[in-house]
Amino acid sequence: MVRDLGVLAVALLVVIVPGAALAAALGVRRPLWFVGMSVPASAGLATVTAVVCAVVGVSYGPVALGVVTVVLLAVGVPRLVRACRARLAGPPTPPPWRVARVAGPVLVSAAVVLSVFTWWSGMRGLATVGQEHDMITHHLATAYIERTGRGAPWQLMPTDLLDGSDVGFYPAGLHLLMAPVAASTAGTVVGVNAVTVVVLGLVWPVSVAALGHVAAVRARLERGAPLVAGVAAVVAVGLYRPVFSLVHEGGILPNAVTLVLAPGLLAVLLTVPRRWEPVVVAGVAVAGVVAVHPSAVATVGFSLLAWWVGDAITDRRRAVRVLPRLVAVGAVAAVTSSPVLFQAMGSVAGTAGAGADIGPRPFGSALGDALGMVYSGYIPGHRGDAQWAAASATLLGAVAVLVSRRGYGVLVAWTAWLVVEVAFLSTAGRPVVAPLTGFFYHAHLRVWSHLSLFAPVLAGLGVVLVAWAVARRAARVVRRVRWSAVGFVVVAALAYLARPGIGYARVEADYVASRYARPDFVRVGPDDERAIAWLADRVRPGERVLNSANDGSTFLYVERGVPVVNVSSLGSARAPHTYRLLRDFNTFPHDDQVRRMLRELDVRWVYVDANAPTIGSGSSPENWVGHHLFSTARGLRGLDGLPGLRLAFRSGDVSVYELDLGT
Template structure:
């Protein structure tokens, strides 16, 4: 089991970075920009491949996905080659040299030593390790099933794509919303389907493997931002450490079961990296990278693109105020790059517009009336769902704000922090106001999502605070007389002080808040805090019954089940379609509603028998737990024992299977 899980994680990491590195390197990306943008370019490549293949009537497979990656790599290489030829004509250089390096304006303006790069990489790995420990501790096992609301939709979607080859934006929803499906961006599921196909692991194992490094990706994205804007290596490493520690960043989104949103969130920061590179040197290669990055963010989660635009806006304002660029020219160039993104992600854009025009995107706000002071306290203490605030991160945040002057070209981050925090407070405190609902629609007017968005600039500011503490400590030691008389010591003070600061933070936070973050992530595996003592919708006995159902089911049949219990996971677990494939009762198919309310009338109701025949129902599977314990089982599925047209063929403490005998 350990090696299966390790192999699944390893496979996901390969799928996550290799396509993006191929495309990014071909487009001229190097160093931390390449590393940071690689995941978003991967999700772009895979996320647009599925819908385009579906449009062309072709299956989405490992082979077709790989072919698409190679095609995009060739296009990126072509854009890079044209860029170099254009620059050679404008700027003659010595033969055999690359005119775009090292004096390329798009590249970071400051030098990092090899030791600095190694130290920053160590910090990213440390954040990833913290993420792995937190998620594995929360799950309690490699095959643990996510218990929150939408996780079953994502699980069923991954299996659907892998088994059918349908990579379209509507198909995977047919598991529940049959026969027509519903629009949903599916880059997360397409990548998951590749991992599932390549490893043969169970769907819960695949979802867990994708979740495990989530904070590590966040750390990598923040490092790419700091590096691109000329920040110190200590700042970059500190930001990575904070990203792995802050509950309100990646972990809280996972705790709510918002798996694609969590992915989009941790990719959001790299949008500003691609934008800054393009504006520093507008050309075919940098423009293509920006367009592809935008497409990747949209494919991962539509809110990621909106968040990246908002995150980039303060950078643009600072650029214009400093007269580093002209407003009209910059907006024109950005629009041109946006055309690239639109072309690549046209199925997503068209699908989203059609979805919105049909009323499918209407937002039902999560009405909350938290006092403004309490909302400000939550955002400043990185605390929303847990009982204890992360006060040491608050200390670092305050330190970073006090040291704002030393941020230099990155002072725009403070404006982003103020703007995102204000948006969170508005939704947390005034969520019922129509204009608040309107401006927060990309995040479904959900304060949890907006807290996560605010965590992006706040983690950078807290990372800056940690770096400032290192600077002050190094300066204090460097001033000592015994240090100054030893020629080799001053050069080592910086590294030593950084190690001391990071180790101190690890000590006072109990290992970078690993236990707190594991507690938060565990909500996803318990359908809320364990202290509520509610029975999870999906138990181990129910999983066993679903696997048994896989052996009993006839080819092509749909198994009748209750929408509120864990049996909606039937398809993800066993590959057998269920009548109810999601907890969500909205837009449930008419036959599913009919059977849920009247199946007990099978012997006397011809409409029920006709629905059973249309769906090919031959078995009934009922579990015990419920996603909403206060709502009773559907009336048509109560008290089935003893009905003359059913025979109990399997049971265990949490589940029962009936066979239809007539």
């Protein structure tokens, strides 16, 4: 417990301080900006650092990122201290709103505690291995950066871990932060989990709170902005999407992180001043979320456009004034993220060309599920249940905005994504929204998650607007209108947190546990750990271990640095030998082509799990699997007794064979 808290502290520093140091060095002073852009800017700065390291021929890691951060801190801290002194010398805040300024952060802090506790309850420790499929890549990418110091976009992710060849682009902005944490603490698994908890547990409510603050100011609720932020954070931590849905249903960690960072980044983009320094910081922050996952271009771009339209309804001049600044931010982001975007262009066709993962549904069902924030996933006891309290608070906010004619930006943004979600589930609407949903592989869980970026903000606006309206109407009875409004909001937020909030946390802890503490399936288990401990020291330099990445064999590299043949569960089209060996290895006694591939790869050991998890295989190269489900590769079955192959180790379903191809 104590060690894990220390690791979380390290992860928090790595995730926040580089971006905050950049902002301070360039003269950013607004607390909102530090809240909204520190993490995205850290990812952007890490990406730039990794690119520079690759160009000059030095290793990327905690030292390189640390040196850059220290230099920026040396420039920025004195400037920030002077600015804070000037801020403290400003005029005092009226007592009721002084309480609001305290109550808002207290509510955000309570939301953060509940959110982190939810993750802690589901993980039961940072050393617990995440079993979801995509964690294969997250662990390997982090370990590769940590072990080799290679982190530039053109260096990730290689198919061959030994020589770094056959690179296929994989967005690694998040892994560039995970690797320094892993190298500085207790290894890859702990580093990956620590950053996951910090970003998805801590940063998510804070990010939403930042956008809530901006929405309140836009709605002419400047004094109540901290309360809107606090309520928004309280509602956000209980939502199934985007955090728990994407992690539970696919291990889609980078996309989940971009969605978590999007509200805070939008808060920054909506408040860009005229000075060039903040424009540069905002551009680096945008480049950072693009480096985490390029779909951020669509998430942030479409959301910002929708919000801008909403703002234009009430203040056209302000909407027009901000356009040149946003163009400048976009230019900085394009230049900063150009190495990432250049590499990503090769995968655009595959992303947009993916088939939708769900068929059309009736309009009423699609709209009802979207508004009700219905649970999905693979836990029968929760699947199909609506989050009624969160949904009601969101609809209250929508009505309050319409009645008060304040805060149209967030309402239009939420409505725009609601239209996209419903259209995506209709036969007629799907082709219309396909150019947008193509950024998300036409995956329903990714599209649906966007509603949750704005629902908590609407809820916060709704509660504060209603509280203010009720307090004003009760002014004849209650003299201190402001005090009563603040009290109403705080009581409502605490009541929500105590009842539905904690209930949602229990449910979502179950979703986390189904992939961590109490996994529905085991990809990396005790048998794998025993096999890895036995095999690792027996592999000679230059040898590769033949494996299937759909089991625990990849942890040979993650934990011990032993190169394996397969880093993708179905093999890689860039390296045909990967999947052809999965298909045909058991024919090696009489297949000269298979024997040639094994010799070229210097394979002496074969790692097999006879009970690997079942996954979909519709995208296997050359359709080598032959059907839609995959577990243990057919080329790795029936190995006992083959000439030239000796069973060297077995623990449970995991076996290690020694291969002798002769001369």
